[in-house]
Amino acid sequence: MGAFSSIVLLVYVAATLLSISEGSERIHSLIRQPVAGTVSAESDPAGFSCLSWRFGVETKNIRDLPTVPKVCQHYVADYMLGDQFLQDSKVVTEEAFKYAKTVKLAGDGKDIWILDVDDSLITHVDFYAQNGFGTEIFDVTALINYLAQGISPALPESLKLYRRLLRLGFKIVLLTGRMEPSRNFTESNLKNVGYHSWEKLILRETGEWNDTTQRAHKSAERRKLVESGYRIIGNMGDQWCDLLGDYPGHRTFKLPNPVFYTE
Structure with a gap:
């Protein structure tokens, strides 16, 4: 490798590490505001355990979750803004990478890894x-304006x-429940924080911005991918609707997300 190539490689590596570091610092730099009327411990005086509640949500034992229990607002805030959320995410991504390394790719560009976008690649923790960290029903218009x-x-x-x-050679397919009119600002956001070179970014053509059709949408799009010759080797998302249904991979x-639930 020549001197110029070595310099280019070093600059690329430095930029990569800086981008990851900045993302982590951005999450940790969010200021925690006092949450009135909640408790900071893992359980309230009556014995309700927010830690156990979160376990039930993540394992899909607690379903049809309208909002985070009000008593758990401070707990969820501490979790999302603290080290535990990052550590839990790391366990998932390290296992995914461990599996990915065992896969022998066909070399025809048809081995894909599907990734959800919202709260899987980028986080809306400041929103x-x-x-209320999920203790309030989301205002859909406000969320869209934020995105x-x-x-x-x-x-x-x-x-x-x-x-x-x-680097392993997988083609990346981003499969999101966002609507097609959001394509430009979605692509811009992803590129600005370090994501690039994806094979496809699949959004919803029509429909309401709600949870009821997410699973059907993602199942249908995965079916199209398989029928067009792609092989879904891996699939990662923060909601069960990302992973259930037809052709999951x-x-x-499953990445952690106690703020809301979509099956």
Whole structure:
């Protein structure tokens, strides 16, 4: 490798590490505001355990979740803004990478890894902080307006996995429940925080912005991918609707998200 090539490589590596570091710092730099009327412990005086509640949600034992219990607002805030959320995410992404390394790719460009976008690649934790960390029903219009700003930071461990998958030779397909009119600001946000070189970014053509059709949409799009010759090797998302249904992939990986639930 020549001197110029070595310099280019060093600059690229430095930029990559800086991007991941900035994403992590952005998440940790969010200021925690006091939450009135809630408790900071893992359970309230009456014995309700927010830690056990979160476990029930993540394992899909607690379903049809309208909102986060009010008593758990401070707990969810501490979790989302603290080290535990990043550590839990790292466990998932490291297992995904461990599996990815065992796969022998066909070399025809048809081995794909599907990734959800919202709260899987980028986080909206600052929006949640302004809206009760899931204890309030989300204002859909306010959420769309927030997304349109394109300021959501990358989830550091997800970005690291994304780059590893590209280096291994996987084609990346981003499958999101966002609507087609959001394509431009979605692409801009993703590129600005370090995501690039995806094979496809699949959005919904029509329909309401709600949870009821997410699973059907993603199942239908995965079916189209398989029928067009792609092989879904891996699939990662923060909601069960990302991973259930038809053609989920050879392996699925569930990221943590206690703020809301979509099956």
